[in-house]
Every structure is written in C-alpha cells, then in structure tokens.
Amino acid sequence: MSSFIYSKLPQVGTTIFTVMSQLAATHNAVNLGQGFPDFPMSAELIACVTKAMQDGANQYTHMNGLPLLREQLCQKMEHLYGTPLHANDHITITPGGTYAIYTAITALLQPGDEVIVFEPCYDSYLPNIIINGGIPVTIALNANDYSIPWDEVNDKITTKTKLIIINSPHNPTGAVLQASDLQQLEAIVAQKGIFVLSDEVYEHLIFDGIAHQSVCRYPNLLQHSMAVFSFGKTYHCTGWKLGYCISTNEQWMQEFRKVHQFNVFSCNTPMQAGLAAYLQHPDAYLTLGTQMQAHRDYFQQLMQSTPLQALPSYGSYFQCYSYAHLSDMPDKEAAVYLTEQYGVATIPVSAFYANGTDNKVLRFCFAKQFATLERAVARLNDLQF
Ligand SMILES: Cc1ncc(COP(=O)(O)O)c(C=O)c1O
Structure with missing residues (x-):
C-alpha cells in the first residue's frame, strides 16, 4: 500500500x-x-543573559513565562499605554511574534470562520488561517497611503467573521494606524462581537514623533484583542526568537495557553531572566x-x-x-x-x-x-x- x-x-x-x-x-x-x-x-543585554546562565537560570521556567519578566512587562505596558494588566492572566511569553500569531489564531478559530486580513501583509497570516480551516477575507489597503478602507471592512463583515488582523507599524509598507483607526475598530468590535489580532512587533520603531496606537491604549478593545510583541525587533536580536502576547480577554488567553502548553511549554529561561534585568533601562526602547x-x-x-x-x-x-x-x-x-x-x-x-x-x-x-x-x-x- x-x-x-x-x-x-x-x-x-x-x-x-x-x-x-x-x-x-x-x-x-x-x-x-x-x-x-x-x-x-546591546553588549549589556548579552551580559545580563550570560549572568543569568552563570547564576543557574538554565532549567525550564514557568510555562506562561518567567514571572519577574511578566511583572515587568505589565508595568512597562501600563506605563506606556495606561491599561492595568495582571501578569498571571494577561501576558504569555512566546518563542517570537510569529509563534504568538499562529497560536492566537489556532486557539480562536473554528473551521469556516472568516478572518479579515489587510493586504499587503506579513506572510504568515494567511497560511496560519488556512491551516486552521479558517477563510481569509482579504482587503487591499488604500493605494495612495496604505490606510484601511473602513467602508469596505464594514461591507465585508458577515455573520462568520471571527477575527480582524491589524499590523502597525506595518510590514512591508511602514504605514502606521491613527487613533481614529483604533476608534473605528473599537466600534466595530463592540457592535459585532469580532476579535482583533494586533501585530505590534514594531511598536518602538515609529518615527516623526508619532505615538504608537497600541490596542493596549483602548481597554474595551483590548477585551476583544490579542496584541503581539517581539523582543527580537526591540533589542536587535531577531535570532533570539522571543516575544510575548497580551490580552485582557481571559478566555482567549486561557485557550492560547492550552495550545502553547503542548507546543513549546516554556521558552528560553536565561534570555527571559536577562531581559527582566535589562528592562530596568527603559531608554533602550x-x-x-x-x-x-x-x-x-x-x-x-x-x-x-x-x-x-x-x-x-x-x-x-x-x-x-x-x-x-x-x-x-x-x-x-x-x-x-x-x-x-x-x-x-x-x-x-x-x-x-x-x-x-x-x-x-x-x-x-x-x-x-x-x-x-x-x-x-x-x-x-x-x-x-
Ligand atoms: C509584521 C511582523 N510580525 C511578526 C514578525 C515576527 O516576529 P518574530 O521574529 O518575533 O517571530 C515579523 C518579522 O519580520 C513581522 O514583520
């Protein structure tokens, strides 16, 4: 056979x-x-990780991420974006942003669910939806400035729409979302009960004095959202493949952790310990x-x-x-x-x-x-x- x-x-x-x-x-x-x-x-960050290894932080750590690192990230996010977060329930450390995107989609989608994706887009989104039996509904960003055509979004929402994926600052175009975009999204999500996956791996790589519009600035939106971040992008160490995700939707986070538990279980311990120490220097980001x-x-x-x-x-x-x-x-x-x-x-x-x-x-x-x-x-x- x-x-x-x-x-x-x-x-x-x-x-x-x-x-x-x-x-x-x-x-x-x-x-x-x-x-x-x-x-x-940063040589200092490398030294922090080296010290963590020398100090013996070399075994599995907590499956949701090193507790100290989660605490510090929650404080950082609250300081930057104003929304209180709980390290136990609202944040999970992941082996990179791409993994967090995949896991968030896997935890949320049922076969036949539709997902609105704006194109051009980071190339992992569509395969991640398809492998989970979801149906990508693509919308082209406006040709002149790569902004979101909100009228078309409203037209394309159906009873099967489960998720909208946003990405700001944007790969590949360098476009950024404005407060008005997040407000539109918040209104849609509240009316239609749709979820949002917000890819924010370039959160600190934003120019001309523009403020990053994280979903973490909008408590009602964050209740329906999962935001994804990458240490690789923030600290010039893309090869470390470490990141995290944040959501105040505890049900989504619990489902996320069920998938995470049997996929990677826990992430690199000394790097998490080193990052927890290095986060004491906010100037770096x-x-x-x-x-x-x-x-x-x-x-x-x-x-x-x-x-x-x-x-x-x-x-x-x-x-x-x-x-x-x-x-x-x-x-x-x-x-x-x-x-x-x-x-x-x-x-x-x-x-x-x-x-x-x-x-x-x-x-x-x-x-x-x-x-x-x-x-x-x-x-x-x-x-x-
Ligand atoms: C938009 C976007 N999301 C996610 C990622 C992946 O981040 P990580 O390297 O942490 O998996 C990238 C990397 O290029 C990206 O451009």
Whole structure:
C-alpha cells in the first residue's frame, strides 16, 4: 500500500525571504531584503543573559513565562499605554511574534470562520488561517497611503467573521494606524462581537514623533484583542526568537495557553531572566524610534540619487520604492534583476498579496549600518531597466 501525505498548505512554497537571501548570497549582493539589523545588539543585554546562565537560570521556567519578566512587562505596558494588566492572566511569553500569531489564531478559530486580513501583509497570516480551516477575507489597503478602507471592512463583515488582523507599524509598507483607526475598530468590535489580532512587533520603531496606537491604549478593545510583541525587533536580536502576547480577554488567553502548553511549554529561561534585568533601562526602547529614524532618513537621502520613487514610511524597518514610472517589469523579476545586475537584494511587494497584486513596488530594509546603506545605494545610482 502506498502512503501519501495530503498537504495542508498546498499553495505554499519557499518564502520569498529565503529565496531572495539565497540569491543575494549567490550574487554577493547587499541584502536589503530580509528584515534584520546588521548592527550589533546591546553588549549589556548579552551580559545580563550570560549572568543569568552563570547564576543557574538554565532549567525550564514557568510555562506562561518567567514571572519577574511578566511583572515587568505589565508595568512597562501600563506605563506606556495606561491599561492595568495582571501578569498571571494577561501576558504569555512566546518563542517570537510569529509563534504568538499562529497560536492566537489556532486557539480562536473554528473551521469556516472568516478572518479579515489587510493586504499587503506579513506572510504568515494567511497560511496560519488556512491551516486552521479558517477563510481569509482579504482587503487591499488604500493605494495612495496604505490606510484601511473602513467602508469596505464594514461591507465585508458577515455573520462568520471571527477575527480582524491589524499590523502597525506595518510590514512591508511602514504605514502606521491613527487613533481614529483604533476608534473605528473599537466600534466595530463592540457592535459585532469580532476579535482583533494586533501585530505590534514594531511598536518602538515609529518615527516623526508619532505615538504608537497600541490596542493596549483602548481597554474595551483590548477585551476583544490579542496584541503581539517581539523582543527580537526591540533589542536587535531577531535570532533570539522571543516575544510575548497580551490580552485582557481571559478566555482567549486561557485557550492560547492550552495550545502553547503542548507546543513549546516554556521558552528560553536565561534570555527571559536577562531581559527582566535589562528592562530596568527603559531608554533602550524609548530611544529606538529616534535611532532607527536616523537610518530611514539617511537611506531616503542617499536614494534621492537613484531614479526610484520613495513611498512614505513612518515606522518599522522598511521603506518601499516604486519603479512604475520606469518599467513594466513584474516586481519579482525586478527584484531578481536588481540582485543579479546591480548587487542589491530587495523584496517584491507582490509577495505580500495572496493574488500577487503587482504595483511595481520593492521593499528595502534600512535597519542597516550607514556603510551598508551607502554600499547598496552606490550600486543603484546608475540604475536602468
Ligand atoms: C509584521 C511582523 N510580525 C511578526 C514578525 C515576527 O516576529 P518574530 O521574529 O518575533 O517571530 C515579523 C518579522 O519580520 C513581522 O514583520
């Protein structure tokens, strides 16, 4: 008898991030594709983790996360966003933001539930919905400024709508949600009994003095929401894969923890202990937006010497550029062309749409040392399609 595996994700291949990073390596290109910083993380945080290991914090810790770390995060969130949180009930430490997103969706969805997703979007959302038998209902963000078309959201809500996923600051566009967006969402959620998954992994990477609109600022909304955060993005250590999620909906959090319990059980103990110690220095995250804004500004200034057209970026690691005025080449081909011919790797933004919508836009990661940005842009100065 032959055995056969029926794929739960038949449409899924290797992610564009892996494809472009491999192509970058093959062509010795400057990799502005994948979203990770190339500058060193804090030596002090590394010392905190080393000390935790030396002090013996090397065994399993509490399945919901090291209690001291959860306490400190609740204080931090209350200080930043004003909503009181309880470390026992409202926060769970996870092995990264992506895991928290998957687990939140798995805990919530029943087969046939509809989930509203705004495109372009981080590429894990749709497979996470599909593998759980959910039905993604995609809505394109407004073309001019990547804002949410709220009229269309209201039109697309049905009796099966269970969840809306938001992401601010936004990957891949760098757009940010405003207070009015959160207020609209709060009204919808209250009326229709829908849940919200709020991907806030770039919460501190926000520029131009804009205040991050966390769902944690809105106590009524937070009752229906799960917010997801990533230490990797906050402390320049994406390889650590550690994050956390927050919800005051205790039922959702309990269901989350049931899935979590049998998937990973608990997360890296010394890193949690090190982070708990390092959280005593709020400047590390409070100055992050200003630091990263300097990289965005420098990159934008350098890129003015190229024929590419900048789209606005108010947060995240990313800045999108349009080449629609220069060529009709599909963006996946354009990304390969820039890597092979000019030695600069980017990500084609069509990869962030289920149907591959191609507006001739490429995503660049500016979370790089100034010298890396200079090297990349020097190669693009004489760009021609
Ligand atoms: C929007 C978004 N959400 C979640 C993540 C994942 O975060 P983590 O590395 O902590 O899993 C990323 C990483 O690129 C991201 O861009």
